[in-house]
Amino acid sequence: MKVSPSIIAASFLDIKSIIRELENNGADYIHLDVMDGVFVDNLTFGPDIASEILSFSRLGGDTHLMIKNPEKYLEKFLDTGTEILTFHIESEGNKMSMIKRIKERGRKAGITLNPSTPLIEVEPYLAHVDLVLVMTVHPGFYGQKFKHEMINRLKELKKLREKGGFNFLIEVDGGINKETAPLVAPYVDIIVSGSFIFKKGSIKENITFLKRL
Ligand code: DX5
Ligand code: ZN
Numbered sequence: 001m002k003v004s005p006s007i008i009a010a011s012f013l014d015i016k017s018i019i020r021e022l023e024n025n026g027a028d029y030i031h032l033d034v035m036d037g038v039f040v041d042n043l044t045f046g047p048d049i050a051s052e053i054l055s056f057s058r059l060g061g062d063t064h065l066m067i068k069n070p071e072k073y074l075e076k077f078l079d080t081g082t083e084i085l086t087f088h089i090e091s092e093g094n095k096m097s098m099i100k101r102i103k104e105r106g107r108k109a110g111i112t113l114n115p116s117t118p119l120i121e122v123e124p125y126l127a128h129v130d131l132v133l134v135m136t137v138h139p140g141f142y143g144q145k146f147k148h149e150m151i152n153r154l155k156e157l158k159k160l161r162e163k164g165g166f167n168f169l170i171e172v173d174g175g176i177n178k179e180t181a182p183l184v185a186p187y188v189d190i191i192v193s194g195s196f197i198f199k200k201g202s203i204k205e206n207i208t209f210l211k212r213l
Helices: 012-024 047-056 070-078 095-104 119-125 150-164 181-187 195-199 203-211
Strands: 002-005 029-035 060-066 084-088 108-113 131-135 169-173 190-193
Touching: 002 203, 012 047, 012 203, 029 047, 047 060, 047 070, 060 070, 060 190, 070 084, 070 095, 084 095, 084 131, 095 108, 095 119, 108 119, 108 169, 119 150, 131 150, 150 169, 150 181, 169 181, 181 190, 190 195, 190 203, 195 203
Parallel strands: 002 029, 002 190, 029 060, 060 084, 084 108, 108 131, 131 169, 169 190
Antiparallel strands: none
């Protein structure tokens, strides 16, 4: 299993040592949650801070844009050096041209959807994207409760991938912990986790647990 720790659940004052700890303990990516206070009810950081974080780290950037107008900021986020750039189907802009642009710049194009959005909405993009992120909480905050009904969505998405012969990776984000990670593991390639990794016990043990799934 690949693991992408969501650093909004970490202490920003300790970010340098936390990044080194993630690198030394098997993390595969750094998950960067970008929120604009409009698309979701919270604010985090923009491309300048994402750039600083990614240039300090040797881990791949896994940027999750929760912003109203991702197209407007696409180049700026590509300039951060992120390996994966994921935007929401519910956001504004031309989705196909965003996917094309992300791929032209040699990055992985990801699409994601809120739990309340039907999976069928992303189907037209499945042949084109490199990654589908399944949200298992409503986006905006770390530490929320996993929505169990999203397990069916993961199963369905994996089936669609098999049937269509598609190559996208499946990533899951929201409420992943010791109890819920084993439930999603059969269907996903990458697990995002915030509060489970940073808020209890040791970062090393928590990452190791997820990696072994
Ligand atoms: C939610 C974010 C998630 C979140 C994950 O809006 O997209 O990445 O930080 O945190 P946990 O694992 O605590 O749900
Ligand atoms: Zn996220």
